[in-house]
Amino acid sequence: MMNWSRRHFLKNSAKALAAAAVPAAAYELLTPEILAAVRKGKGPRWAWVIDATKCVGCGMCVQACKRENEIPWETTASRTWVERYVVTTDGRVLIDSPNAARDGYTKNNPMGEQVPAEQIAKGFFVPKVCNHCENPPCVQVCPVGASHVTDEGVVLVDRSWCIGCGYCLQACPFGTRFFHPVHKTAEKCTFCYHRITKGMNPACVDACAFGVRKWGDIRDPNSEVSRIVRTERVTVLKEEYGTKPHAFYIGLDRIVR
Amino acid sequence: MPVHGEIWTIKELFVYPNENIVWSIQIVLYPYLTGLVAGAFVLSSLSHVFGKEELKPVTPFALVFSLALLLAAPLPLLFHLQQPQRNIHVLFTPHFTSAIAAFGVVFSVYAAIVASEVWFTYRQHIVESALSLRKAEGLPARLKGLLYRVLTLGSYDVSEKALKLDERVATVLAGVGIPVACFLHGYVGFIFGSVKANALWMTPLMPVIFIMSAVVSGIALCLFTYIVIMEIRVIFKRPSPWGPERGHPSAMPQRETDIQIIRIIAKYLVFFMILALSLELLDLVFHSYTAKKPYEILQTIIFDRFAFNIFGLQYGLGMALPFLLLLLPSLSIRRAFVASILILFGVFMMRWNVVIGGQAFSLTFSGYMNYQLPIIPHDLDTFKEGLAGFLLLLLLPFGLLWLFSRFLPLFPKKEKLSPLG
Ligand code: SF4
Ligand code: SF4
Numbered sequence: 001m002m003n004w005s006r007r008h009f010l011k012n013s014a015k016a017l018a019a020a021a022v023p024a025a026a027y028e029l030l031t032p033e034i035l036a037a038v039r040k041g042k043g044p045r046w047a048w049v050i051d052a053t054k055c056v057g058c059g060m061c062v063q064a065c066k067r068e069n070e071i072p073w074e075t076t077a078s079r080t081w082v083e084r085y086v087v088t089t090d091g092r093v094l095i096d097s098p099n100a101a102r103d104g105y106t107k108n109n110p111m112g113e114q115v116p117a118e119q120i121a122k123g124f125f126v127p128k129v130c131n132h133c134e135n136p137p138c139v140q141v142c143p144v145g146a147s148h149v150t151d152e153g154v155v156l157v158d159r160s161w162c163i164g165c166g167y168c169l170q171a172c173p174f175g176t177r178f179f180h181p182v183h184k185t186a187e188k189c190t191f192c193y194h195r196i197t198k199g200m201n202p203a204c205v206d207a208c209a210f211g212v213r214k215w216g217d218i219r220d221p222n223s224e225v226s227r228i229v230r231t232e233r234v235t236v237l238k239e240e241y242g243t244k245p246h247a248f249y250i251g252l253d254r255i256v257r
Numbered sequence: 258m259p260v261h262g263e264i265w266t267i268k269e270l271f272v273y274p275n276e277n278i279v280w281s282i283q284i285v286l287y288p289y290l291t292g293l294v295a296g297a298f299v300l301s302s303l304s305h306v307f308g309k310e311e312l313k314p315v316t317p318f319a320l321v322f323s324l325a326l327l328l329a330a331p332l333p334l335l336f337h338l339q340q341p342q343r344n345i346h347v348l349f350t351p352h353f354t355s356a357i358a359a360f361g362v363v364f365s366v367y368a369a370i371v372a373s374e375v376w377f378t379y380r381q382h383i384v385e386s387a388l389s390l391r392k393a394e395g396l397p398a399r400l401k402g403l404l405y406r407v408l409t410l411g412s413y414d415v416s417e418k419a420l421k422l423d424e425r426v427a428t429v430l431a432g433v434g435i436p437v438a439c440f441l442h443g444y445v446g447f448i449f450g451s452v453k454a455n456a457l458w459m460t461p462l463m464p465v466i467f468i469m470s471a472v473v474s475g476i477a478l479c480l481f482t483y484i485v486i487m488e489i490r491v492i493f494k495r496p497s498p499w500g501p502e503r504g505h506p507s508a509m510p511q512r513e514t515d516i517q518i519i520r521i522i523a524k525y526l527v528f529f530m531i532l533a534l535s536l537e538l539l540d541l542v543f544h545s546y547t548a549k550k551p552y553e554i555l556q557t558i559i560f561d562r563f564a565f566n567i568f569g570l571q572y573g574l575g576m577a578l579p580f581l582l583l584l585l586p587s588l589s590i591r592r593a594f595v596a597s598i599l600i601l602f603g604v605f606m607m608r609w610n611v612v613i614g615g616q617a618f619s620l621t622f623s624g625y626m627n628y629q630l631p632i633i634p635h636d637l638d639t640f641k642e643g644l645a646g647f648l649l650l651l652l653l654p655f656g657l658l659w660l661f662s663r664f665l666p667l668f669p670k671k672e673k674l675s676p677l678g
Contacts, residue, residue: 072258077275095623100274111271128273137453143357144346163346164339166261166279167357173454175273175620179261184339240550241453257271257621 044217045153046191046246049225049234050127053251055212057082057125059104064207066102068192076100077178079130079189080204085255086110086123093255101125126256127212129204130155130176130189131237131245138168138177138188147186153246154193159185173241191215218246261339264639265631270624278616278628281642283333285612286650288445288467289605290330293654295442295468296475297323298371302431303525311521317378318486318667319479324371325657331364332650336641356448367434367441374430376408377423379665383408384415386664404664442471449611456551457558457615462540469533474604476526480519481597482658484590486667487515519593523583526600534576537607554622562625563614571610575603 065080066073078100086094094110105125108115132155139147139155146162149155157168162185169177169186180187192202196215200206205213216225225248228234234248237256262277301319304312335341351358376383387409390402443464449455450463544555559567579596582588613628631643640646658667 075258075260076263077260081274083271093623095271095621097271097274140354141356141452142352143355143360144343144350145352146346161343161346161350162340163343164261164341165334165337165357166339167355167448169279170452171454173620175276178275178277179279179339181258181260184261257273257623 043151043219045219046132046196046215047153047218047225047229048129048132048247049214049216049228049250050129050247051212051214051250052124052126052256054210055082055125055127056210057084057101057105058209059101060207060209061127061204061213062100062102064203065189068195068203069190071187072181073102075181077181077187078102079176079187081128083126083128083257084110084123085126085253086115087121087255088115088119089121090119091121095255095257122253124251124253126249126252127204128174128176129213129247130191131174131243131247132189132191134244134246135242137171137173137241137243141167141171143167150193154191154196155188156190156193157186157188159183162186173238173243174245261638265629265642267627267629268619268624269627270619271621272619272624272626273621276619276626278613278626280612280616281337281628282630282644282647283337283642283650285605285608286647287330287333287337288442288449288612289474289608290326290333290650290654291442291445292467292471292604292608293475293478294323294326294330294367295438295471296473296477297326297479298434298438298475299472300476300479300522300525302435305428305431306435311518314518314668315479315483315522317665318483320371320375320378321661321665321667322479322482322654322658323475324375325661326654327368327371328657329650329653331360332653334360336646336650356444356451359444363437363441363444367437370430370434370437374427374434375665376410377427377430380409380412380423381415381420382666384413388413401664408664439468443468449615454620455615456549456555457618458611460540460543462536462543466533466536466540469529469536470604470607472529473526473533474601476522476529477597477600477604480522480526480593481601482655483522484515484519484594484597487590516588516590519590520588523588523593523596526596527580527583530576530580530600534572551622554618558614558618562617563610566606566610566614571603571606575599575606579603 059082061080062078062082065071066078069079071078076099081097081100082105083095083097083101084105088094094113094115096111108117110123132153134153136147136149136155139149142148142162143165144161144163146158147155147168148158159180164179164184164186166179166186169179172188177186177188179185192200192204195202202213202215205215214224214228216223218226218229220226221230228250229248232250234250235252236245236248237252238245260275260277262279262281265281266277268276297319300312301316301323303309304316335344338344347358348361351361353359383405387402387405390398390405393399393402446464446467449458449467450460452458541559544552544559579599582592582596582599585592616626617628618625630647631639634640634643634645
C-alpha cells in the first residue's frame with residue numbers, strides 16, 4: 001500500500017512536471033496576444049487593428065455606423081468616433097471630437113480655435129471603437145447579465161433585458177457606452193455582430209476609404225490582424241486598467257486619451 | 258435627440274462624445290437614504306446589544322424610523338433606471354459579479370430583520386390594541402382593529418414568559434441586524450469603490466467611509482426628528498402626538514429627560530464623526546501623496562472646482578461647525594437641533610461630492626462635466642431625476658414615519674412600555 005502510493009505519487013509528479021514544462025517553453029516562443037487567443041480554445045476571436053497613421057478624419061465610418069446601427073443622426077453620441085489631436089509649436093495640446101466626428105474634420109479649428117498651419121507641430125486623428133476587452137469590466141458590473149460576451153469575444157448588450165442602470169457606462173474606462181435615445185438601454189459598438197456573423201465586414205470597415213480599420217480572427221495565425229499584431233509595433237489604449245483591450249493600434253502617440 | 262444625461266451635463270474641454278453625467282441626483286439620494294437606514298438601525302440597536310440603557314427611550318422610535326427609511330431607500334434607484342419596469346430582473350437574473358446584483362438579497366434580508374424586530378418590539382402593543390378595539394364602534398376604529406388583528410399574526414400570548422421571549426428575540430435581531438446594516442451600506446460604498454474606471458471612487462476605503470458617514474447621518478436624523486417630535490409634544494401638551502392616548506388629559510412634557518437623552522446621543526454622534534472624518538481625510542491624503550496619473554485632474558476637482566463643496570459645505574458647515582456646537586459645554590436643545598441639521602446637510606454634501614464630483618471630470622483626464630440639476634420638470638427624465646423627484650423621495654420617509662406612528666407609538670408612555678421601550 002505504502003509502496004504503491006509512493007510510486008503513484010512519483011509518477012504523478014513526473015507527469016505534472018512534464019505538463020508544466022511544455023507551456024513554460026511555449027511562453028518563450030509565443031506573444032501574449034497569441035497565447036491569450038489559443039487559451040480559449042477553438043473558433044474565431046475577433047479583434048481590431050486600427051492604423052491611426054492612415055486616418056484622415058473624414059468621418060465616413062461614423063456616418064456608416066450611425067446609419068447601419070440606427071443611432072439617430074442628431075444624437076451627439078456614437079458607437080464609433082474619431083478624435084482630433086493637435087499639438088502646437090508651443091506645446092499646447094488641443095483635442096476634440098465634435099458630434100463624434102460625424103461630419104468629418106474639414107476646418108482647421110481644433111476646440112473651436114484657429115491654429116495657423118505654421119504653429120502646428122503635429123496633428124493626427126484617432127478612431128475609437130469598443131475594444132471588446134478580454135476582461136470587460138462593463139460585463140462584470142452588469143447586475144442582470146444584459147451585458148455579455150460571445151464566444152468570439154464580442155461584447156454585446158441584450159436590449160430586451162437591460163434595466164438601464166448605467167453601471168456599465170461608469171465601468172468602461174474608454175467611454176464607449178451610452179444610453180440609446182430611443183431604446184433607453186445601454187448602447188455600444190457590437191462589431192456589427194449582425195453583419196460579421198453573415199460573413200460581412202463591420203459597416204465602418206467598409207466605409208473607410210483608407211484602410212484604417214482592419215478586423216479579423218486573432219486566433220488564426222494567418223489572418224491579417226494576427227500577422228500585424230505579431231510582426232509590427234502595436235499598442236492598446238489604457239492598458240493599465242487591466243481590461244485586455246482587443247483593439248490594437250498602429251501609430252498612437254503618448255498624448256492619446 | 259439627446260442621450261440620457263445630456264440635458265443636465267455641460268461639457269468643458271475634451272470629453273469623450275458618449276460621456277455624460279448618467280448618475281444624477283437620485284444616485285446621490287440612494288446612498289444617503291440607505292445610510293440613514295443603517296444609522297437609525299445602529300442607534301436603535303445600541304441599547305439592546307451594547308446594553309446602553311440610557312438610549313432605551315429612543316430605541317423603538319429609531320427602529321420604526323429605520324423601517325420607514327428602508328421602505329423608501331430602493332425608490333431612488335428605481336427612479337434612476339432607464340427601464341424601471343424591469344427592476345425585477347435584478348432579483349430574477351442576478352449577475353453576481355455585479356455589486357448591484359447583491360442588492361435584492363441584502364435588501365430583502367435586512368428588511369426582514371427590521372420588520373420582525375419592529376413586530377417583536379411592538380407585539381404587546383399590537384395585541385392590546387387588537388383586544389381593546391375588538392368591540393369598537395364606527396368604521397375607522399373597526400378598520401384599525403382589523404389592522405391590529407392582522408398585525409398580531411394570530412399570536413395573542415402576552416404572558417410574562419412570552420414577553421421575555423419577545424425581548425430576547427428582538428435583542429438577537431438587533432445584534433444580527435448591525436452587521437447586516439453595515440453590510441447593506443458597505444456594499445453601497447463598494448458599488449462606487451470598485452469602479453476602477455473612476456479615479457475618485459476607486460478606493461478600498463470607500464465601503465468603510467460610507468458606513469461611518471451612514472452611522473453619523475442616521476444618528477443625526479434621529480436626533481433631529483426626536484427634537485421635532487418632542488417640541489410638537491410641548492406645543493400640544495400631550496404625551497404622544499399621535500398615539501392612541503390622543504383624548505387623554507395632558508401631562509406636562511418632561512423637558513429634563515429630553516435634554517439628557519439628547520446629550521447622550523450627541524456623545525455618540527461626536528464619536529462616529531471623528532471616525533468618519535479620519536477615514537475621509539486618510540483617503541484624501543492618500544490620493545495626493547501617491548499622486549498617480551489621474552491625480553492631476555483630481556486635484557483640480559478637489560481643490561478647485563469642488564473645493565467650496567468639499568471644504569466649505571461638507572467639512573466646514575457639515576462637520577467642523579456641528580462638532581463645535583455639540584462639544585461646547587452645556588448643550589441645549591436648540592444647539593443640538595442646529596447641529597443635527599448641519600450634520601445631515603454635511604453628509605448629504607459628502608454623497609453629492611462623491612457621486613457628482615466623481616463624474617465631474619472626464620475619462621480623458623482632459624475635460625470636465627458640470628452638473629445642472631433640472632429644477633422645473635418638462636419630461637419624465639427631468640421629473641424623475643430633477644428637484645421634484647428628489648424632494649418627493651426625500652420627504653417620503655417622513656410621511657411613512659407619520660403613517661406608522663398612527664399605529665405604533667414612537668415614544669410609549671412609561672406605564673405602557675413594551676418590553677423594550
Ligand atoms: S471597451 Fe468598454 S464597453 Fe467595450 S468591452 Fe471594453 S470595457 Fe466594455
Ligand atoms: S445599463 Fe443595462 S447593460 Fe449596463 S449594467 Fe445596467 S443593466 Fe447592464
